[in-house]
Amino acid sequence: VEDLQGDVTATQSGDTFAAFTGLALQNSDTLATGASSWTSLELGAGQYVLVEENTELQVGNWELTEGKAWFNVNSPLEVTTPNASLSVRGTVFYIAHAGGVTRIAVFDGVVNANGADISNRAAEIDQDGELTLYDLTEDDYRSEYFSERLRDWPGLTGEVSPSPSPSPSPSQGATAPPAAGDIVYTDGATTVTLYSNGNIYIEESDGISGNGPPASGWLPAEYCSRNGDVITGIVDATGLEDPNSGRYYSERMLYSLTISGDTLSYRRSHILNYEGILGEWGDVTVFSVSATLRRSG
Secondary structure, eight states, X not given: OOEEESSEEEEETTEEEEOOTTOOXXXXXXXXXXXXXXXXXXXXXXXXXXXXXXXXXXXXXXXXEEEEEEEEESSOEEEEETTEEEEEXXXXXXXXXXXXXXXXXXXXXXXXXXXXXXTTSEEEEOTTOOEEEEOOOHHHHTSXXXXXXXXXXXXXXXXXXXXXXXXOOTTTOOSSOOOTTOEEEEOSSEEEEEOTTSOEEXXXXXXXXXXXXXXXXXXXXXXXXXXXXXXXXXXXXXXXEOTTTOOEEEEEEEEEEEEETTEEEEEEEEEEEETSBTTBOOEEEEEEEEEEEEEOO
């Protein structure tokens, strides 16, 4: 248990008691939170789970009986509710169960629910087990995940991420040319270079078929996590000025790269929050771009 607030109890070997910071949990232990209460769990290696109010969650096998939990993980795990079974590969998502209905929102990474791929989507599973897919909504992005506690988790700094030195401009491309051990994927308009030191350079010439402006530059290793063939990255920036309107905004960029043989599936999602900071919401704009790239050379 990394932190907690309010009424949080733990059940271990049949004994129920008040949870406390530093409590070591074992597989099949159960946590329960009351009204206006929460707890965060550190799983190690930069992985966390946030248990919201009025929630019952069994750890280890991650069985959510009721309530809502956030996961920020980079290793495979299984999560279940009374009517849903999730297979997770390195991702940021929330899952909620109430009134016999399960809702899931996947912000980054790969999640399969009841046999359906819901990566970068939202899904609702009704009492009969019927699954309906949705696009992520502004309400998903306005949730407590972005506005409160999870902003303080590792990797979500609220600042512009550093770039490896020297940092090229988008028009210059990567200053370090690919060498032995580096891998390049491209479709002619978008190029992603995976350097052997973990840094990634992305070069977009047309904003991916005109869907959103091009975004080129470094994605440093320290802002990425890798689980097998899935790479995820999160970059935050604040105090930016829109050159067209003069309005200030903050931005969160979520990167997802999935390697399958000689193919790389690339997705870049943006959350622009005008005249606010992460946690103080103004006008929110959300968009994503994606491309399928082939290995070069």
